Structures are given as structure tokens and as C-alpha cells.
Amino acid sequence: MALRRMRAVVALAGAVTLTAGLVACGGGDDEGGGGGEGKTLNVLIGANTQYPEEFQAWQKSVSDKFKAQTGATVEFETFATANDELTKIQTSVVAGSGPDVYAVGTTLTPTAYSTGAFVKLGDEQWDKIGGKDKFVPATLGISGPDEQNQVGVPWVSRPFVMVYNTEILKAAGISKPAATWDELTQHAKQLTTGDQYGLSVGYKDNFDPWKFVWGMSVQAGNPLVDGKTAKLTDPTTKKAYQTYFGWLTTDKVVNPAAIGWSNSQAIAEFAKGKTAYMALTSATAAKALDGGATKGKWSFALLPTVPPGATSRPANGVEAASILSGDNLLVADYSKNQDLAFEFVKLITDQEVQLEYYKAVGNLPANAAALDTLKSDQQLATVAEAAKKSVATPFTGAWADIQLALTNVVVQSIPDLSKGSVSDAQLDARLADAQKAAQSSLDRAK
Amino acid sequence: MTDDGTTTTLAERGEDTAAAPGHRERRRRGVTEQQRPLWMLIPGGLLMTLIIIIPLLLAVYISLIDLDQYTLRRWLEAPFIGLDNFVEAFQSGLPNSIWISVSFAVLSTAATVPFGIAAAVATQNAYRGRSLVRAVFLIPYVLPSFVVATVWRTMLQPDGIVNNLLAKANVDGGLWLSGPKSYWTLILVEIWAAWPFIYLMALAGLQSVDGEVHEASAIDGANWWPKLTHVILPYLRGPVLLACLLATLNHINNFTLPFVLFGAPAPDDVNVMPMIVYVTSFQSLRFGLSAAMAIVSLLIIAIPLFVYLRALRLDVHEEGGRK
Structure with a gap:
């Protein structure tokens, strides 16, 4: 009997200790609001693997500025991939504690919004950060489902552009890069000779395919989601896939090995100097381009904005030069330091810090005045224009699934691509699957 | 009869030997039970509860809510939908994933066993450079899965080193990382990375064979082949079976290899269970559905585990008795 009692006591003691430990782990928020003396603001931000030292220096500089301004300390926490960030958001949302400010990628913003865990921006909040007018208008396109329900403050832009080899185009007597998809295909055909290819495409990339398909579709007047209806079997979308596959199968302007390439491999191939165009890249590729045989021989251009099979955009088509790409800043609604958080958001979206960040890691400012100062550089002017002509992907919590479904059509078609053709029946069947997945996700959207 | 289930054996023994109730009581209290420090199980038990049982129960609960x-x-208020997630899991790609996972795991295990045993036999007797050979054999095992997958992915590109070599022999390598062949790629890379585990276990088994056994078979005039098949291999049965079980479970649970080799979304031919659970959870954000899939996986893994563990326990007793 005594033994049993002892066991029970020890068990109880152990349980109490563990529970106490758990409670201690759950705590850790800072107290109070208002002025910043002695407070800590936690900021979650994507790690920059390309320029780690510059990134660190920028963090330090921003922390110092914020400390001087408010007396509060900024603690940066970094994540390596979008999935890491999503996991962090999930756990913080469940626990009701975590970072005060999140830098969230544009395509992930609708997902973050759908959790309902972030502060909606009313006039008061916008005023605190210096008003909506200080941003490039297009960058506000994915801050929320509508004007009244915005959560994301634009921070940086990473618009997509096309890059071409100036020497190859010049030698062929082409004075201007292609402005329509048909023209691009035609240029690419003309420029494919011997060991030289007209176009470099990363067919095996986990994200690129849907960006092409979305772009071509929306230019033809189909934004893929209409209210609560998915429109993936629309002829415009089918035409987009056929064009994208056609470069490899019928036009033969792409290296057959491209069926195994990711985006960075496609860039590396372009940088060897034997390819005329690389159709989807961003300003951060400049380093790779300068490091290869293309040094001094490349130029950015806007992606075509006229859909395949047309010479001008249809009336309901959108001039989408790029998906709206970059990062938004979101303030957690569980944060006890919301005032401080908005002060921080203001600081890093003001012209000075935006330009400082651009110089450190090469991400374009979302601040309109800051972006304007960069236009003197010809290459950047093109990228800046792409930022202005960026169009938001549909704002729905189902977007992650739709993106996945669009990419999956290409993933499953790769064996057929390598055999030389994706038949109509195969494409229709895969599009029907994608449509089903997209629609069921939209049906669940709340 | 007893105050808790764990003392059944003791109590039964007590009943057999002791006639008088008073005597029996003294024996039970007197020696064995009090000396068993069961309370020492408490820290481990609490940790098990905290990091295994509670999350498992949570997973079961999550699989029943939307x-x-x-x-x-507000996850505690999420609607309770009963078995709907399980129904949806079976209507979606799960049965296909189960088939791929199980067949992949069994084939991988079956293929690694001969390699592992052969390597163990080859390094059993001492010779110059044996330790070097043993170290080299372990390289695939100590390399992180991520590294293995990245290197193989690079080699197996459509214009990669493997296809270039094959082209020199006038063979068209084709696609390794997409389409039907990707399934065999997965098995091939898994074999490359996993055979040293069987080797290690077989080696451990070989070293437990007494010198007398070797002497006895030498006296009986057994040649190497009969000696290997009739004397040595029976000794390896226990360790190698255990290795097979553990290896199969490892293959089924391997996420890094397919994820790094093929990316997500994966080609349909290699959409193994961990991949489908991952994509459902972290790309489609359907935690309820993916929890249901995970639980189905767990049950599937538990069946062979249970059967084998029972069989294995008998084995251990037998060997224990022999000594």
C-alpha cells in the first residue's frame, strides 16, 4: 500500500513539474503597449542566402534606427523557405503568441489572410505607416481581398521579367525583343540553329509553370478564378499549356534537356551564352548573368503581354507583365505591441530604409519615391516597369491548391513531353483533374 | 488475484509453489516485487506520454475534424465530421500511394539483403585493408539523405552524367526523374543508401557465431558453401529478419529522398505516403485530411510490425534457452 502511495506521489510530482515547464514555454510575451522603452519587437523575415552578410548589416542598421526612434529593440527571426514560414504562422496562430510582424510572400498572403490572425488595416493603421499613397499602386494589389479588408503592407517587389542575349538578337537583325508570345515563339524559331537555342525554360521547376499559364490566361481575359468558380478548362488556359509545351514539342526551340531543369538551371543554361531568350527570371539573376559567358551581353525586357495566338490583347485581357511578386508585412493580431509594430512597418517602408535594403540585397522598393530614384539604370527601369505592371493572382485561400494543380499538369506531362508530344486527350484529362482539385478547394473556401 | 497486471507471472509462480496463503503473501511482499524499482519508469513514461501518446491522440482527434x-x-471549435476525412482519403490518391509505398519498401528491402549479407561475409575474416573496406561500406549509410538525393538528382538529369555515359554505350537513358521509370529510380537510390544497414546487422550476427561452430564444421569437413548455407546463415536469421523489418519501416517512412529527388508535386509514379501527407498538410493546408492519411499509414505500418515483433520475441527466447 505504501509503495502504491509513493508511486502516486512521484507521478503527481512529475506531472506538475512538466506542466509547469509547459506553461513557462507558452509564456514569453512582452507586457503592455505604448512607448517602446525596454520592449522587444519580434520580426519574422525570409533569410537571404544570396547576400547573407549584407542582410545582417541591414538588420543591424534597422535595429539601431528603431532603437533610437522608439527605445525598443528589434529581434529578427529568419526562415529559410516559404514552408518554414507557413509552419511558423500555423504554430503561432494556434498558440496565440509568436512574432509581432511577419514578412509574407505575395502568393502566401491570401493563405495568411484566411487564418484571420492578422490586423486588418483601417485608415488609422494606414495613417500610422504614412498612407497608402507612398506605395507603388500595383503593389497594393494583393494586400487583401478588397479595399476594406487589407492586411498586407507592401514591402519589396520581385517582379518577373524576360532576359535576352543582345548579341544573338543583333546578329539576327532583331532590333526589339518580342512583345507578344507569338512573336517570342517566332524569334525563338529563327534563333534556333546548330547548338544555339531560342529559348530557355525550366519545365521541372516547382513554381515556374503556373506563372506562365496564369500570365497567358489572364492576358486572354481568364484570371482562372471567377468568384467561387475555377476556370482551368477554359480554352484560354488550354492554349497557354499548348504554347508552353509547344516550344519543346512542335516549335523545338528549347533544349530537350529542359524537361529536367529548374528555374536556376534554365538561367545557368542561358548564362552559357548559347540561348537567345530566357522567359521567366527576376532582377536577382543579374549576378548569375554577369558571372557567365553572357557578361555585358544581356538585357531585361518585359514579358510579352499579348496572349498566344493573338496580335493584340482582347478587350477583357489584362496587361499583366508579371505576377505581383514580393513580400508584404503583416502585423499579428495577438501582438501586444501593435503600435510599435506599425512604427516598425513605417520605418522599413520609408524611402531611406527601402533604398538601403535595395542596396544590401537587390530587392526593389515598394515605396514609389524610392523606386523612382532607381530609374536612371536602364536594366532596373525595365524591372521597375514590370513592378508597376504586375497583376495580383486571385485573392483566395484556395490559391495554394490551384497553383499546385496548375503545376501538377506539367509535372505529369513531362514523360509525354520527352516523347515529343502531349496529346489533346491527355491534356484535357489532366486539366479536368486540375479543375476538379481547384474547384473543390474553392468550395471549401470560407 | 494481483494488485496490478504486471505481477501476473510472479503471482502465478507464487501460487504454484506456496500452499499456505500466509506464506504466499510473505514471499510476494518479501523479495521480488519490492525490489523492482518500477517508479524509475516514471520519467520515461511521462516523456512517452508527452511526446508520443498525447500527440498521437491529438492526431486521431484532428483526423476527425475539418x-x-x-x-x-479556433481549432478546438473546428467542426467534427466523423470519418469523412478517412472516406475522402480513400477516394483521393491514398490507396495508390499505399501501393507505391509498400511495394517500394518491400522491393528495396528484398534487394538490399543479398548485398548486405555478402558484404558482411566478405569482411568477416581478417585481411589487409579490411578496416578500410568496412569504412568504405559505411559511406552511403553515414551520408545525410539530403546529400544522397541531391547528388543522384544531379547525376540523373536528362543531360546528366548517367545519360551521357549511357549515350556513349549507345543506350538512350531517357527520363529518370519523371514518369514510370522514376519509381525504379527511387528504389535504386534507396538500395544504394540503405544496404549498409543490413550489412551492419548481418556483421553483428556473424560476430556472435562461436569459434567452436567454425571448428566443428571444419572437423565435419564442410566446404564453404554448405557451411555458409547450413551453419552460418541460420545464425543470421534473427538479426537479418530484424534488420529487414526495421529497413522496411524506414523505407516506408522515407520522406527526404523522394522529396529532394522529385520535388513537390511529385510525379504520380512516386507519390509515396509521406509525400501525399506532406503535400496535403503543408501545401493544401488540409490538416484534418492529412492526419487521417497519416493514421492510415500508421496502421499499415503497425500490422507487419506487430506480427514480426511477436515472431521475434519467440526467437529471442529460443536463443536465450540455447545458451
């Missing part, structure tokens, strides 16, 4: 990004914030 938990996704919309309900995550």
Missing part, C-alpha cells in the same frame, strides 16, 4: 487554414485559429 481542420484547415480557415479553422486553424
